[in-house]
Amino acid sequence: MRSDTATPVLSVSGLSVDYGTARGVVHALDDVSFDLAPGETLGIVGESGCGKSTLARAIVRLTDPSAGTIRLGEKDITHASRRDLRAARRDIQMVLQDPAASLDPRWTVGELLAEPLAIHRIGSRADRRGRVADLLRKVGLPPEAAGRRPHEFSGGQRQRIGIARALALEPKIVVLDEPVSALDVSVQAQILNLLTDLQRTLGVSFLFIGHDLSVVEYISDRVAVMYLGRIVELGDRDSLWRRPAHPYTRALLDAAPRIDGPAAPAGPGLTGDTPSPYDLPPGCRFHTRCPNATDLCRHEAPATRELSPGHLVACHFPDTGAEPSSSARFGSGI
Amino acid sequence: MSDPVLAVDGLSIAFQTRRGPLPAVRDLSFSVGRGEMLAIVGESGCGKSLTALALLGLVPPPGRVTGGTVRLEGRDLLALDEAALRHVRGARISMIFQEPMTALNPVLTVGEQIMEAILEHEPVSRKAARERTLALLERVRIPDPARRFAEYPHRMSGGMRQRVMIAMALAGAPAVLVADEPTTALDVTIQAQILSLIDELRREQGTAVVFITHDLGVVSRYVDRVLVMYAGRKVEERDTRDLFADPFHPYTKGLIAAQPRGLAARPQAGPGPAGVARERLTEIPGTVPALAAMPPGCAFAPRCPLADDRCVRTVPPPRPAGSGLVACHHAGESHAI
Numbered sequence: 001m002r003s004d005t006a007t008p009v010l011s012v013s014g015l016s017v018d019y020g021t022a023r024g025v026v027h028a029l030d031d032v033s034f035d036l037a038p039g040e041t042l043g044i045v046g047e048s049g050c051g052k053s054t055l056a057r058a059i060v061r062l063t064d065p066s067a068g069t070i071r072l073g074e075k076d077i078t079h080a081s082r083r084d085l086r087a088a089r090r091d092i093q094m095v096l097q098d099p100a101a102s103l104d105p106r107w108t109v110g111e112l113l114a115e116p117l118a119i120h121r122i123g124s125r126a127d128r129r130g131r132v133a134d135l136l137r138k139v140g141l142p143p144e145a146a147g148r149r150p151h152e153f154s155g156g157q158r159q160r161i162g163i164a165r166a167l168a169l170e171p172k173i174v175v176l177d178e179p180v181s182a183l184d185v186s187v188q189a190q191i192l193n194l195l196t197d198l199q200r201t202l203g204v205s206f207l208f209i210g211h212d213l214s215v216v217e218y219i220s221d222r223v224a225v226m227y228l229g230r231i232v233e234l235g236d237r238d239s240l241w242r243r244p245a246h247p248y249t250r251a252l253l254d255a256a257p258r259i260d261g262p263a264a265p266a267g268p269g270l271t272g273d274t275p276s277p278y279d280l281p282p283g284c285r286f287h288t289r290c291p292n293a294t295d296l297c298r299h300e301a302p303a304t305r306e307l308s309p310g311h312l313v314a315c316h317f318p319d320t321g322a323e324p325s326s327s328a329r330f331g332s333g334i
Numbered sequence: 335m336s337d338p339v340l341a342v343d344g345l346s347i348a349f350q351t352r353r354g355p356l357p358a359v360r361d362l363s364f365s366v367g368r369g370e371m372l373a374i375v376g377e378s379g380c381g382k383s384l385t386a387l388a389l390l391g392l393v394p395p396p397g398r399v400t401g402g403t404v405r406l407e408g409r410d411l412l413a414l415d416e417a418a419l420r421h422v423r424g425a426r427i428s429m430i431f432q433e434p435m436t437a438l439n440p441v442l443t444v445g446e447q448i449m450e451a452i453l454e455h456e457p458v459s460r461k462a463a464r465e466r467t468l469a470l471l472e473r474v475r476i477p478d479p480a481r482r483f484a485e486y487p488h489r490m491s492g493g494m495r496q497r498v499m500i501a502m503a504l505a506g507a508p509a510v511l512v513a514d515e516p517t518t519a520l521d522v523t524i525q526a527q528i529l530s531l532i533d534e535l536r537r538e539q540g541t542a543v544v545f546i547t548h549d550l551g552v553v554s555r556y557v558d559r560v561l562v563m564y565a566g567r568k569v570e571e572r573d574t575r576d577l578f579a580d581p582f583h584p585y586t587k588g589l590i591a592a593q594p595r596g597l598a599a600r601p602q603a604g605p606g607p608a609g610v611a612r613e614r615l616t617e618i619p620g621t622v623p624a625l626a627a628m629p630p631g632c633a634f635a636p637r638c639p640l641a642d643d644r645c646v647r648t649v650p651p652p653r654p655a656g657s658g659l660v661a662c663h664h665a666g667e668s669h670a671i
Contacts, residue, residue, distance in 0.1 A: 047521035048492075154621055184377035184548065186618035189592035193615055211522065214551065218594030218615070241596070255526035257555035259578050260596050264555070269530070270523045273491045 007073065008035035009172045009205050010059070010092070015068035017051075017058050026277045028054040030229040031068070033304075036173065039199065041206040043220030043237070045213060045252065049277050050226040052209045056177045059207065060094050061085055073172075090120060093171040097178035099162030103150040109136075109161055110146030116168040135164040140194060156187035160194065167198070175207045180215060192219055213256045217241060222310075225249045228277060228285040231304070235311035245307055245318040248286050267291075284316065292317055338365035339509045339542045340389070340427070345402035347384050347393055349625070355400065356625040359384055360566045362402070363652075366510065369536050371543040373553045373574075375589075376563035379622055385563075386514045386546045388412075390429055391419045407509060425455045425506035432515040434495035437502075438487040444498045445471075445483030451505035470501040474531060493524035500531065507539070514546040529556050550593060554578055559658070562586050565622055565633035567649075572658035582660040585634045591616035632663070640664040 017029040029051045036042050044052045057063040059070060061077060069078045077088045096102050103112055113135050114128045123131060133143050139160040150158055159179060166174050176195070180188040192215065199206060210216045216223060217237060224234040225248065233246040244250040254265045270289045275281050284302050287293040296316050304314040345362040348355035359381040366372045374382045387393050389404055391411055404411045406427055411419065431437055439447055448467040452458065458466070464483075471479035474497040487495055496516060503511055513532060517525035533556050536543050545557060553560055553574060560577050562570040562585065570583040581587045592615055620637040623629060631648050635641040644663050652659040 047523065156621075185550070185589060186377065186592045187621075189615035190617045192594070193617060196614070213522070214594045214596065217596065251523055255523045257526075257551040258596055259550050259554045259590060259593055261551070261554075265526065269526045271527070273493055273524065274521070 006038055008071075009038050009073060010036040010207070011069075011071040012059065013069045013071075015055070015058060015070065016066050017054050017063055018066045024278050027229055027280065028277065029058060029065075032226075032229075032231055033068075034224055034231065034234060036205050036207060038172070038205055039203045040222065041199065041208055041220045043216035043223040044207065044209045044226060045211065045216045045223060046226035047211065047252075047274060049228065049274055051229040052226050053177055054229075055226075056094065056175045056207070056209055060089070060092055060175055086120075090169045091171050092173045092175065093166040093169065094175045094177065095159075095162050095166045095179050097181050099155075099158040100150060103158065103161060103165075105149060105151055108147055108149055109141075109153075112150070112161065113146070113165055113168055116165065120169060122169070131168070135168060138167065138198065139164040140190075154187075155183055156190055159183065159191055163191075163194065163198070167202070167204070170202070171204065173205045173207065175209070177209045178211065179208075181210065181212065188215070195219065213252060214258050225252065228274065228280060230285060230314060231312075232286065232315065233311075233313045235307075235313075239308070239311055243319070243321045245311070245313040245320065246286075246315045247290050247292055247319070250319065251289075284314075286315075338367050339407060340544070341365040341403075341405040342385075342389070343403045343405070345385065345388060345404065346400045347381070347388055347397055348400045350396045350398055353626075355398075357400070357628070358397065358566050358625060359388070362563075362566075362568055364561050364568070364571065366542040366544055368509070368542055369540040370559065371533070371536055371545055371557050373545045373547055373557040373560045374563060375547055375550065375553060375560060377548060377589075377622065379565075379625075380563040381566040382546045382563050383514055386429065386512050386544065389510070389512050389544065390423050390427055391416075392429075421455075424451060424503075424508070426508050427510040427512065428503040428506065428508045429512040429514065430496070430499045430503050430516050432518045434492075434499040435487060437499055438495065440486065440488055443484050443486055444490070445485075447487075448498070448502050448505055451502050455506045466505075467501075470504060471498075473504070473535075474498075474501045475527075476501070491524075492520050493527060496520065496528050497531070500528075500535075504535065504539075504541075508541065510542045510544065511536070512544045512546070515548070516545075517552070518547075518549070525552075532556075550578075550589065562589070565628065566625075567633065568652055568659070568661060569634065570658065570660045570662075571652070572656065572660075576657045580656070582655050582665050583634075583662050584638045584640055584664070585618070588616065588618040588637075592618060632661075 013033045015029060015032045019026045019028055032055060046052050054063060058065050065078060069076055072088055072091050080088060110132050113132045117123060117128045117131060132146055136143055136145050141160055180191050208219050220237050222236050223240050224231045227248050233249045244253055251270045254267050255269055272289050275288055281288050283299045284297040287297040302314045302316045304312050306312055307318060307320060343363045345359060347359040348357045362385060374385060376382050384397060388399055393399055399412055445467050448470055449463045452463045452466050468479045471482055476482050476497050517528050532543060535541055547553060557574050560572060560574050561568055564585050570586045581590055594615060618637055623633060629635055632645045632650055635645040650661045650663045652661040655665055
């Protein structure tokens with residue numbers, strides 16, 4: 001995907017996840033591929049049911065993939081054993097939306113931060129205490145925080161604790177699943193600045209999953225847009241925001257108002273709801289809501305192609321910027 | 335505004351605790367005209383949702399309205415008894431919430447629920463109510479209303495449920511619609527559909543809308559006037575465009591500066607970790623004071639770069655500024671920040 005950079009820290013190829021449920025099989029993730037470079041932030045956006053959280057869970061192997069491969073550096077962890085996974089988890093960690101849910105309320109913050117170190121038998125007790133103080137400082141919490149319990153902290157501070165815990169093992173990758181979605185905007189700014197600082201000093205890579213487009217735009221170097229289990233567009237942030245090629249990307253950007261954006265949406269907006277993942281439309285999964293859909297779209301799933309170096313799109317009639325979207329309609333005769 | 339539909343004056347709400355009342359909304363005044371959309375914005379705990387509930391006489395215990403008036407078409411709702419209030423609710427003022435399931439009855443079809451809302455306020459036949467219901471479902475753009483009439487709420491998507499709740503809220507053709515974070519739980523493309531629907535209703539039917547939200551982006555696109563709350567008080571009220579172009583209150587400035595900016599505002603230089611430009615977001619230092627530890631003066635003073643002795647001692651009253659009001663001792667100078 002990005003041939004100009006060093007060996008990716010994470011490489012996902014053809015990844016699919018199917019869930020068997022009482023209502024049938026859900027194809028939650030279908031043929032997803034991307035690389036994550038060292039020190040890079042890849043944003044993943046999309047609406048409910050697009051598979052972004054399944055993707056996060058599959059990458060940290062909380063969910064088993066049904067096809068494809070996940071490589072951490074050179075190592076294939078797609079089917080790694082429990083023991084191998086434990087080693088892999090030193091390199092890949094996760095931060096969730098609600099840190100309270102992942103922090104045991106009976107433990108002190110010091111114990112919570114030392115636990116991953118103890119599990120991996122890193123350092124002596126005293127070493128770990130020093131490391132805890134260091135982690136707290138890194139995330140902007142006072143050393144006294146080590147003796148208190150999570151519930152004594154505000155939402156923003158708890159998220160700092162969650163981030164500190166994820167960083168304890170000095171991972172190469174942190175998967176952030178909606179890390180600021182539950183926070184007020186002034187606190188959100190604090191956490192986004194913290195993440196940016198940490199990445200600059202530690203060189204860690206982030207996979208940042210979010211639904212707030214302005215947040216994803218802010219934090220990401222590259223962005224993948226997902227719809228019903230597939231990546232429909234992937235590219236560096238600025239080309240995606242300047243020239244969205246997939247009609248869904250364009251609709252998403254249009255639909256999300258922002259204070260420094262246009263007063264009115266540029267297009268009419270999408271009609272209808274996202275189809276149920278239990279009952280996926282044939283052909284292009286977006287065709288039921290796409291303003292440009294043709295017969296081809298209704299019958300044949302579009303392959304992913306590279307519009308310009310690093311800019312991938314899965315659409316039969318992408319907006320290439322050469323002509324307005326009438327070119328897409330022209331294509332319907334083929 | 336010559337003749338507001340809804341006029342709130344000096345509204346105060348407090349939580350009754352063993353250690354005495356804790357004021358959560360203090361001396362709040364605002365009004366909304368016919369067909370106007372006013373947003374009340376602020377962060378968690380600023381009192382915006384409590385204010386919304388007070389407009390319908392729905393403040394839950396231990397909260398209690400401790401002062402002020404809420405005049406709807408000239409009549410003070412706070413002076414009405416529960417029976418009289420029930421008459422007004424749904425008929426002249428109604429409310430929609432973030433999560434429609436809390437307001438919808440899971441064991442009744444959506445059609446039956448809307449019919450009930452109509453029959454409660456008007457002496458019409460069931461047949462007439464049914465026809466009105468179908469018209470309402472169509473009005474809120476629910477496809478295939480006749481089929482949807484017989485469906486249960488849990489069978490519908492979040493966006494469809496929100497449409498049903500709006501249809502129910504409109505059943506009595508109210509003068510005021512209070513919308514408390516109606517799209518916060520929805521996906522962005524569905525949010526856009528619901529917001530345009532609300533926008534269209536107020537334009538076509540002249541419904542006044544009080545819109546409670548934390549999302550400044552949404553405010554900038556759909557709202558005429560904005561009231562910013564902080565720690566239970568109004569700190570600024572302005573026409574939307576003026577507010578974003580030139581906020582007066584240091585808190586409003588902070589809120590706006592904390593938002594990630596788009597392409598236009600992005601610096602060209604200053605590479606981030608992977609060569610992408612990223613300017614630091616402006617943080618508001620500190621946190622909102624707890625209700626039990628409210629400072630005696632301006633509640634924002636402990637976090638404010640302009641705070642001085644006067645701010646620490648006395649609460650700044652709202653005073654006229656530009657197209658609205660601002661409650662800051664330093665409002666004139668705060669341009670200098």
